[in-house]
Amino acid sequence: xxxxxxxxxLPQKLSKDIISxxxxxxxxxxxxxxxxxxxxxxxxxxxxxxxxxxxxxxxxNIVKIRQGSGTYVASKPGMVEDPLGLTFIGDKKKLVHDxxxxxxxxxxxxxxxxxxxxxxxxxxRIRKLCEEIEVLVKENKDHTQKxxxxxxxxxLSSKNVVVPRLIPVINSSIPLFVxxxxxxxxxxxxxxxxxxxxxxxxxDAMRAQDAMYLHIVYNRKTIAINEEKENx
Amino acid sequence: xxxxxxxxxLPQKLSKDIISxxxxxxxxxxxxxxxxxxxxxxxxxxxxxxxxxxxxxxxxNIVKIRQGSGTYVASKPGMVEDPLGLTFIGDKKKLVHDxxxxxxxxxxxxxxxxxxxxxxxxxxRIRKLCEEIEVLVKENKDHTQKxxxxxxxxxLSSKNVVVPRLIPVINSSIPLFVxxxxxxxxxxxxxxxxxxxxxxxxxDAMRAQDAMYLHIVYNRKTIAINEEKENx
Numbered sequence: 001x002x003x004x005x006x007x008x009x010l011p012q013k014l015s016k017d018i019i020s021x022x023x024x025x026x027x028x029x030x031x032x033x034x035x036x037x038x039x040x041x042x043x044x045x046x047x048x049x050x051x052x053x054x055x056x057x058x059x060x061n062i063v064k065i066r067q068g069s070g071t072y073v074a075s076k077p078g079m080v081e082d083p084l085g086l087t088f089i090g091d092k093k094k095l096v097h098d099x100x101x102x103x104x105x106x107x108x109x110x111x112x113x114x115x116x117x118x119x120x121x122x123x124x125r126i127r128k129l130c131e132e133i134e135v136l137v138k139e140n141k142d143h144t145q146k147x148x149x150x151x152x153x154x155x156l157s158s159k160n161v162v163v164p165r166l167i168p169v170i171n172s173s174i175p176l177f178v179x180x181x182x183x184x185x186x187x188x189x190x191x192x193x194x195x196x197x198x199x200x201x202x203x204d205a206m207r208a209q210d211a212m213y214l215h216i217v218y219n220r221k222t223i224a225i226n227e228e229k230e231n232x
Numbered sequence: 233x234x235x236x237x238x239x240x241x242l243p244q245k246l247s248k249d250i251i252s253x254x255x256x257x258x259x260x261x262x263x264x265x266x267x268x269x270x271x272x273x274x275x276x277x278x279x280x281x282x283x284x285x286x287x288x289x290x291x292x293n294i295v296k297i298r299q300g301s302g303t304y305v306a307s308k309p310g311m312v313e314d315p316l317g318l319t320f321i322g323d324k325k326k327l328v329h330d331x332x333x334x335x336x337x338x339x340x341x342x343x344x345x346x347x348x349x350x351x352x353x354x355x356x357r358i359r360k361l362c363e364e365i366e367v368l369v370k371e372n373k374d375h376t377q378k379x380x381x382x383x384x385x386x387x388l389s390s391k392n393v394v395v396p397r398l399i400p401v402i403n404s405s406i407p408l409f410v411x412x413x414x415x416x417x418x419x420x421x422x423x424x425x426x427x428x429x430x431x432x433x434x435x436d437a438m439r440a441q442d443a444m445y446l447h448i449v450y451n452r453k454t455i456a457i458n459e460e461k462e463n464x
Contacts, residue, residue: 076317
């Protein structure tokens with residue numbers, strides 16, 4: 001997957017040095033980096049190579065370049081859109097299936113962790129999203145975005161630092177799923193979302209885990225039914 | 233996490249167009265992209281902007297630019313080093329702990345999937361890596377790289393298309409872990425790796441799952457013991 005170091009271009013090498021600098025100086029999201037001239041001197045490199053390196057880091061969402069203002073550490077450094085490159089898996093049917101398999105391994109336990117660790121703000125946010133999804137479903141409107149936010153809020157409530165980094169994996173299956181099933185899972189979505197929400201609000205880990213597992217099982221069943229219909 | 237589309241620079245927009253092109257034309261890893269002139273015409277953009285866009289795609293490991301030869305689809309398109317940006321999580325002790333929590337959710341089931349789906353080649357590869365690690369451990373040499381390859385081989389044997397994309401998450405904890413425990417887990421590593429290998433070879437899913445779970449429990453215990461020592 002990775003280039004060995006002798007294959008790296010100068011800007012690529014410099015981008016690694018800048019990452020080390022960010023870590024050594026313990027720069028936080030939103031912190032400003034020193035200007036190009038200072039970085040060039042520190043790294044003993046030309047300004048145009050440093051500029052190239054910064055563009056590479058910006059494309060990996062490690063820094064954010066603001067024209068006329070300067071270069072800052074990004075808000076979630078290193079998190080890119082579709083970090084696992086799932087866009088490039090050709091067989092979408094298998095991708096939906098395999099993503100649900102991975103979601104079934106992760107999300108019930110994440111819901112349990114959220115039930116244990118959610119604070120009042122987390123619970124308020126999860127409940128609000130649950131209600132918003134319900135309104136959208138009843139008005140026959142697309143709820144994909146809110147659905148992603150609902151699962152994201154639960155993952156953040158787990159207080160595990162890795163889990164919110166896995167959210168994109170989990171989330172990426174939702175639009176695919178809505179597309180695959182043609183949004184037919186509406187009653188079950190409302191009921192299982194409500195049950196997940198109330199279990200987390202009650203800090204009942206086992207109930208949250210069961211509710212999330214049921215949610216994923218419904219998803220799986222709906223996909224299986226839709227596939228059978230297609231094959232008829 | 234994401235830029236909204238109105239904030240995108242021209243090369244960023246073009247890089248999205250090139251991704252769409254790769255998907256529409258169903259280009260596979262290793263396939264050559266049309267040259268700059270043709271792409272410029274197709275996307276109705278200047279050649280220097282297209283060149284910038286290609287550099288962005290190369291930094292995200294979507295394409296590979298070979299000087300004097302052309303631009304190719306990367307071997308695992310879209311998979312970057314440290315895709316979840318874990319490098320930028322400051323509290324390494326919590327990161328090790330939370331990664332092991334996620335590994336405990338994923339890896340036992342992945343081992344079970346590997347036991348079910350591994351073919352003879354997979355089993356040969358896993359067994360070879362298991363033996364190589366044993367030799368390294370007995371010679372008191374660093375086995376980090378081979379350990380990563382061992383867990384990678386198991387994930388590939390699962391035949392789930394998402395799981396091998398999660399390998400970097402799993403793997404990233406191994407060097408951290410070896411660093412944190414000072415490599416004290418040698419006897420247990422040999423024994424649990426052997427048990428995992430034999431269970432997969434016997435296509436015994438439950439035994440593979442239990443063996444992997446035990447492996448992760450040992451890791452967790454060792455970390456807890458080391459932390460107690462540090463606090464003394």
